[in-house]
Amino acid sequence: MIDVFPRESAHTWLDLVETTPSLVFDPEVCRHQWTDLSQALPGVTLYYAVKSNPYPGLLQTIADEAGCFDVASAAEIKMLEQQGVHPSRMIHTHPIKTDVEIEKAVAAGVTTFVVDNVDELWKLIPHRHAIRVMLRLSFIAPDAPIDLSRKFGAPQQDTLSILDVANDSGIRVDGLCFHVGSQAATANTHADALAVCLDLCQQIQAEGLPEITRIDIGGGFPAHYIGEAVDLTAFCAPIREVLTQVPDGIDILAEPGRVISAPSMALVCKVVGRAKRRDGWWFYLDDGVYGAQSGRLFDGMQYRMSVFTSSDELSPCVFAGPTCDSIDELGRYPEFPVLNMNDVVVLHEMGAYTLASATQFNGIAPPAVVTRDLPVRIQEYGSRS
Numbered sequence: 001m002i003d004v005f006p007r008e009s010a011h012t013w014l015d016l017v018e019t020t021p022s023l024v025f026d027p028e029v030c031r032h033q034w035t036d037l038s039q040a041l042p043g044v045t046l047y048y049a050v051k052s053n054p055y056p057g058l059l060q061t062i063a064d065e066a067g068c069f070d071v072a073s074a075a076e077i078k079m080l081e082q083q084g085v086h087p088s089r090m091i092h093t094h095p096i097k098t099d100v101e102i103e104k105a106v107a108a109g110v111t112t113f114v115v116d117n118v119d120e121l122w123k124l125i126p127h128r129h130a131i132r133v134m135l136r137l138s139f140i141a142p143d144a145p146i147d148l149s150r151k152f153g154a155p156q157q158d159t160l161s162i163l164d165v166a167n168d169s170g171i172r173v174d175g176l177c178f179h180v181g182s183q184a185a186t187a188n189t190h191a192d193a194l195a196v197c198l199d200l201c202q203q204i205q206a207e208g209l210p211e212i213t214r215i216d217i218g219g220g221f222p223a224h225y226i227g228e229a230v231d232l233t234a235f236c237a238p239i240r241e242v243l244t245q246v247p248d249g250i251d252i253l254a255e256p257g258r259v260i261s262a263p264s265m266a267l268v269c270k271v272v273g274r275a276k277r278r279d280g281w282w283f284y285l286d287d288g289v290y291g292a293q294s295g296r297l298f299d300g301m302q303y304r305m306s307v308f309t310s311s312d313e314l315s316p317c318v319f320a321g322p323t324c325d326s327i328d329e330l331g332r333y334p335e336f337p338v339l340n341m342n343d344v345v346v347l348h349e350m351g352a353y354t355l356a357s358a359t360q361f362n363g364i365a366p367p368a369v370v371t372r373d374l375p376v377r378i379q380e381y382g383s384r385s
């Protein structure tokens, strides 16, 4: 999980950035991930989840691939419009929205919305002639560390009753959707949930309710932060098996975020402070959990690190971020080289839920972003893990 390199070789990374901390965005990696997932899920229309990383260069890269987008707010719609993306290429998938958010999205021209309860349906009644709706169902993946099926998603047994209400209210529900949780270890729950949705489509038809014409299998496709590289073709095999059972007339969508954005960026940091304390050496980096590394706290993520130092003295050590808060701790190691000031630390796979949730706490700015070729790309990680 941590590779140590000679300090002199840090120039490979430092030459790419003007300052630290900086995130380095590589459009080629982003394109590679997009193509890889598209090929692993043939016939599935991908909507990139903007929430995972709204960096304009990344949005533009996906837009140039003729990609579509999953948005959660009017602000995300605006970001996409600034990249020249027409709202017809967007779906609004936030299950809980304010009236103002709905009005803005409809005014912009977004026509697909998601609900998971009847109160949310009532909010859509004024716009019913302009929109189509997908009903989000809850399927919990036991192997996804970030659960998204407790906070959102109607129970499967409520499907027909919610669709009845929608029908009586003149709201066109033509889709089912789910999100099994982020960073799933397998696609088994995606596949099972898709199969359940196909069954539900038949029940919906038998009830005489309006036909379901699309099923959105959400996100959850993993990045390979540490350990083995993810083979997306192998990962998606269970989903492909169920895709063979999808009848004509039903389109399949997906909303990948992390798998596209995570590998597209690396974070270049420096040691800006160090101190020998009771529990060993503390090394303070210029980025921490209030910057691009909040995933350590929010999602329990660990990131692959490359450390560039000339030190060969070993000691117990603690990595910490630059803020005054005690929670801003990044990892403890029983034995690690005693780093020097300005030694360089590069964190890999840092594009997902990093920049998107970075704060200004203590007046410390989030990392800058530059667009460059990454010296080490995801295609090469497999052999190094």
Ligand SMILES: Cc1ncc(COP(=O)(O)O)c(C=O)c1O
Binding pocket: 049, 051, 052, 070, 093, 094, 148, 179, 181, 182, 183, 218, 219, 220, 221, 255, 256, 257, 258, 259
């Ligand atoms: C509605 C929705 N779609 C897609 C995503 C993207 O998920 P992931 O990054 O796991 O692919 C999320 C993540 O929170 C989400 O809430």
